Amino acid sequence: MSAIETNGLTKRYGDLTAVSELDLEISEGEVFGFLGPNGAGKSTTINMLLDFTRPTSGSATVLGYDAQAESDEISQRVGILPEGFSVYERLTGRKHVEFAVETKGATDDPDALLERVGLSSEDGDRPAGDYSKGMRQRLATGMALAGDPDLLIMDEPSTGLDPTGIREMQALVREEAERGTTIFFSSHILEHVEAVCDRVGILRAGELVALDTIEGLRESVGDGATMTVTATGSIEGAVDAVAAIDGVEDVTATGRRLEAVVERPSSKPLVVTTLANTGIELTDLRIQETSLESMFTTLIEGADSSETALAADAGDPADRGASKPEGNA
Numbered sequence: 001m002s003a004i005e006t007n008g009l010t011k012r013y014g015d016l017t018a019v020s021e022l023d024l025e026i027s028e029g030e031v032f033g034f035l036g037p038n039g040a041g042k043s044t045t046i047n048m049l050l051d052f053t054r055p056t057s058g059s060a061t062v063l064g065y066d067a068q069a070e071s072d073e074i075s076q077r078v079g080i081l082p083e084g085f086s087v088y089e090r091l092t093g094r095k096h097v098e099f100a101v102e103t104k105g106a107t108d109d110p111d112a113l114l115e116r117v118g119l120s121s122e123d124g125d126r127p128a129g130d131y132s133k134g135m136r137q138r139l140a141t142g143m144a145l146a147g148d149p150d151l152l153i154m155d156e157p158s159t160g161l162d163p164t165g166i167r168e169m170q171a172l173v174r175e176e177a178e179r180g181t182t183i184f185f186s187s188h189i190l191e192h193v194e195a196v197c198d199r200v201g202i203l204r205a206g207e208l209v210a211l212d213t214i215e216g217l218r219e220s221v222g223d224g225a226t227m228t229v230t231a232t233g234s235i236e237g238a239v240d241a242v243a244a245i246d247g248v249e250d251v252t253a254t255g256r257r258l259e260a261v262v263e264r265p266s267s268k269p270l271v272v273t274t275l276a277n278t279g280i281e282l283t284d285l286r287i288q289e290t291s292l293e294s295m296f297t298t299l300i301e302g303a304d305s306s307e308t309a310l311a312a313d314a315g316d317p318a319d320r321g322a323s324k325p326e327g328n329a
């Protein structure tokens with residue numbers, strides 16, 4: 001059974017197609033990164049999976065249940081970290097978690113859940129209105145973990161977290177995945193997605209423009225990594241042999257140093273074996289990968305464009321367009 005399956009899932013708001021004919025299949029236990037610039041349709045997709053928004057056409061199943069007809073079954077088994085989570089100012093953090101545990105009909109120890117997300121028992125005693133942005137995000141994550149969900153849906157989970165918080169969040173995602181939880185993780189912070197996701201889907205203006213592992217995406221986009229090798233003696237005689245390798249370009253050598261641009265990851269080891277075959281002994285090898293940012297720019301905007309809303313840095317979340325659940329009425 002797939003954890004999430006969508007077939008032709010489409011949402012239109014008047015003339016605007018927020019999500020267009022989305023076909024996705026996410027396996028159980030997979031950590032899936034859902035990427036895209038602001039307004040690409042990530043939250044709208046999540047809202048349809050959780051039946052907060054009704055699709056215009058198409059269908060979706062979550063944990064084998066129909067997203068519309070069986071949304072109650074789904075909500076019992078899914079932990080949700082919503083975008084723009086707001087707290088009940090006067091209620092303590094612990095009360096929030098207790099509420100989440102009760103809603104799930106579960107028996108988790110609230111303090112254990114708080115501890116898992118880096119909040120102490122003393123933090124749990126404080127009104128959540130006094131929490132910092134990062135603490136609120138941790139609290140929301142603790143609430144999402146109530147009842148040991150089979151699927152965690154996290155909309156921009158790193159919002160408001162400091163670098164330590166981000167590392168802890170990534171560790172938590174990995175831990176959950178090891179326990180067999182499927183994780184659907186929406187973000188536009190590429191590094192965070194690369195750090196934890198098995199596969200990524202990239203949405204652009206409601207359309208899925210890529211679906212692969214990060215490594216697979218590098219392969220398909222053309223990696224453009226720069227390899228610099230240093231040899232024990234002159235390496236200039238090896239330029240032609242290296243330039244003849246498929247996927248290797250712009251080979252230059254001066255003295256003991258050779259530099260080449262490698263378009264495909266699979267060509268990198270070929271550079272090393274080719275040099276070894278010509279009897280050259282290497283003392284150093286450096287690879288400067290293309291930044292994730294430029295790779296995603298290529299995927300989203302096309303190679304010629306310099307403009308992209310997708311950034312390596314999230315910027316201020318307050319600047320992002322909020323998409324609130326619209327309810328089913």
Ligand SMILES: Nc1ncnc2c1ncn2[C@@H]1O[C@H](COP(=O)(O)OP(=O)(O)OP(=O)(O)O)[C@@H](O)[C@H]1O
Pocket residue numbers: 013016017018036037038039040041042043044045083188320321322323324326
């Ligand atoms: N209730 C609504 N009514 C009208 N348009 C909407 C509504 N909700 C979303 N949209 C539009 O649908 C498109 C997709 O929005 P969505 O919030 O899904 O994007 P997103 O990828 O989650 O963006 P972000 O990264 O900024 O959160 C946007 O153009 C948005 O303005």
